Amino acid sequence: MLLAFDVGNTNIVLGAYKGKKLLNSWRFATDKSKSSDEYGMLIHQLFEYEGLCIKDVEDVIISSVVPPIMYTLEHTSFKYFNKEAIVIGPGIKTGMNIKYDNPKQVGADRIVNAVAAYEKYGGPLVIVDFGTATTFCAISKKGEYLGGTIAPGIKISSEALFHHAAKLPRVELVKPGKVICKNTVNSMQSGMIYGYVGLVDYIVHRMKEELGCPNTKVIATGGLAGLIMSEAQTIDEIDKLLTLEGLRIIYDRNKA
Template identity: 35%
Template sequence: MSAFVAIDIGNTHTTIGWWDEDRWKHEWRLTTKAVRTRDEWTVILDGILRRGGFPDSRIQMIAISSVVPAMTGHLSFASEQLGLPTRVIGIDDVKSLNIAYEPASAVGPDRLCGVAAAIHDYGVPVIVVDLGTATVIDVVNESRTYLGGIIAPGVATAAESLHQSTALLPKAELAFPPQVVGRNTIEAIQSGILNGAIAMIDGLVLRIHQEYGPATVVATGGFAKLLEGQSATINHVNSRLVLDGIRVLATGVWS
């Protein structure tokens, strides 16, 4: 059996997943740095894939979802230099999904992949909450129409902005304080960022439910595990939702 490799290039991190024997056997997380040359990325990708078993383990395909155009070119080049079939996920891969967003081409491939995996795993209607550099909420109704979404500052982005924009507030570790009302400055910041993020997500999801009806809510992204169990509206957490979406779209599992 040949392996499948998915690459999720985000604004902050690039995640590489190795799918084999019906599971993600390996996963690597790198800092996204478009300043590296395509030759540097070829060396990096070669080294990572060798840790997974390449070239002894045959790779069926490398599929890429990217929100950083320069990185798309770098990783595509690296994959092709290693002699591997390469596919870049885009709007044409979700033709069976009605897209009400305008223009449809503006929907990021990471959002398309997350939605595709959520539909595949949980059905419709479904709401995807992606907690990354930005907090992005996407909505698909019972007719498999992608209605659009909501984009807000991400957890780390909000924390960094607060620190950079104030003279006296320190940088706080992103962890939940013992109680919602902070008893010192660090706890107050932690509560504001994390409990504030939960309140925003729950409030927006409830408003979506009011406008469009109830739907399954799936959370993903780098901060999904941190917030797991804190939300009143999130039903499932899958930190590999985008990788799953890349796989189902690239291999034809999703339709």
């Protein structure tokens, strides 16, 4: 069994694979104050609950954009699974040519998403990941990682609005139905959701222009993808498990 960790700034998504088959996946908070034993026990309990056996874990692979938590997770891997974790970074074959000024700068999650999406859908492609930040990545027809855009995430944007304006409350991220709203809560929801839909459609539109291909496939992933997908016109498909799938593919490429 392969244990795959996708460590984002808000959540860790954990997947257990038997070969190509995802047996189970879990989502828990990225908590830098948790110890390696706490993570070990958490995973132990999740496994027990699903009737899985810790001893069946043959390898651990981690993609992370949160460097301060890595010592803890690598230690968890060593202590509870007896494995040195494979960490996405220098020395790991991804099979993707990274056309960033400094390839080491690209978030590991973005590369892992790109690998999975290219394998699954072919190029050219745009991938939109609605996480703590919203990232847009462009992949060429030949499968090169061309770069992209980083925008503030929906949840942190709405938190900023609440924190910086005395009369604005914290609101639930749901569609208010109309753009012309008649109360504070709905007005904020309109600004967040419809404003964000505009951001997404505009960036994707510009990316397709720069790629020179109007038929570019657009795949969305991340915790908040569903909310925007229902309204945005440029997103073709949601693929919630893209990052885990990318980790499984990269694992197979490095084992072969």
